[in-house]
């Protein structure tokens with residue numbers, strides 16, 4: 244099982260904790276076996292001594308019994324403490340490891356996954372791996388070492404009894420787990436997937452609740468949820484029944500072993516081959532020894548579920564990023580002039596066939612401090628151009644040069660440090676406004692934050708909130724309007740202080756007054772920065788040095804607003820061809 248080997252290598256930093264957990268588990272088990280075995284031996288010895296009127300010192304065995312009892316109690320506590328510490332450290336480490344591998348795959352390689360699926364992997368699948376150390380690794384090692392030790396100990400008294408113990412331990416610790424693994428494989432595999440499916444349905448259902456209600460599809464969705472829940476419960480039920488049966492089978496094996504020991508041992512005692520206290524000691528030792536294998540059938544029954552979780556994690560971790568980072572990245576130059584030549588790009592299609600190019604020979608020059616607007620019908624490739632500039636995807640051919648160097652030569656993070664993005668949809672994290680702003684500049688002082696927010700014209704709004712900059716926003720916090728969120732995004736971009744600005748329809752969907760105010764903030768942001776702005780808003784187009792019109796991945800027209808008024812596509816895209824532009828011509832022509 245290659246997954247186990249890989250996980251073992253990943254667990255390397257926690258080996259000290261893992262070995263300590265194993266050692267304490269082994270000692271606790273041995274203390275428990277010793278407690279029962281010595282007690283049995285002691286009670287029988289004392290009973291026989293009493294009956295035959297012989298005086299015996301009970302100090303040493305009584306001390307051993309007390310010591311075993313204390314060791315067992317303390318051991319149980321330490322065992323829980325250490326093995327949980329080891330597991331929680333492993334899981335925390337795995338979560339960070341997984342996230343670090345996830346990050347370079349975003350967004351290109353992750354688009355095939357539902358967000359609920361990714362959530363399932365980062366949470367449930369990683370949690371499922373706790374089974375491996377606590378329920379598989381430690382118990383197997385403890386069973387092997389304790390089983391071997393107890394067999395040798397019993398063999399010192401009588402080989403036949405020792406062999407009976409070994410055989411029954413192998414049955415309960417080998418055959419039952421093997422059966423558990425076989426019978427638990429199919430439901431275990433299904434459980435990991437059904438759990439994800441249920442999560443997807445639940446997330447879709449809550450996010451799209453309004454649509455489901457409006458279109459009367461809520462009942463249908465509830466039925467699908469019900470079916471997925473029923474499938475999950477059916478498999479959980481199968482697993483529980485299996486677990487119950489295997490636990491019962493281990494208990495039965497332990498009691499049969501006790502019975503077998505007595506059945507074989509009583510004639511040996513009668514023949515004088517074994518002393519009565521020794522038989523009681525061995526019988527109780529055998530009974531206690533089964534604790535070492537008790538958890539194995541359940542652990543192996545759940546092993547497939549654990550391995551499926553590991554495979555799902557490795558599938559993401561092994562995916563290659565859409566844009567590989569250069570082996571020896573060059574520093575981003577001081578000169579930020581942008582030159583794009585013959586840029587071509589097609590998204591990979593699901594069926595592997597060539598899809599229509601999203602970008603089909605783009606040429607663009609953005610000198611330092613210049614402002615270029617991009618206009619185009621939906622699906623014409625505007626956002627794709629931004630994605631390539633941000634190196635989220637790699638071009639099929641052609642190149643993008645920044646300061647004369649191909650952007651493929653830079654590390655993606657370095658490149659993106661020189662670019663700020665403001666788009667229609669600003670994601671505000673579930674955190675304070677301050678934390679949302681610090682995302683762009685973690686070192687920024689309160690003074691810097693306030694200055695940026697003043698420029699973005701959002702400072703007054705924030706100040707008026709009950710907790711000012713510490714007010715919680717995002718899903719569970721104060722709701723901010725689209726315009727306010729975009730101002731926060733502008734403040735973020737100001738804080739980032741990047742020389743290149745990508746603005747993706749930043750004023751779309753706003754009323755005229757809000758748009759005007761936001762444009763004022765954007766003007767401040769654009770000062771001294773090179774700007775590429777996707778927009779169809781006349782107010783924004785007014786200030787641009789050049790306007791590029793895109794159609795089906797190509798730049799079909801370029802020029803200033805007045806030059807383009809007589810062109811084929813531009814007036815149509817702005818709705819000027821239908822004569823509905825009475826208010827538009829004025830400001831633009833003036834500009």
Ligand SMILES: Nc1ncnc2c1ncn2[C@@H]1O[C@H](COP(=O)(O)OP(=O)(O)OP(=O)(O)O)[C@@H](O)[C@H]1O
Pocket residue numbers: 354590591601619620621622623624625626627628
């Ligand atoms: N992640 C993707 N995977 C596959 N195809 C995509 C992806 N994103 C966009 N496309 C396709 O690429 C083409 C260009 O899309 P793009 O999003 O760049 O257009 P756009 O001009 O920004 O459109 P809009 O104005 O609607 O945002 C479209 O045909 C679109 O279907």
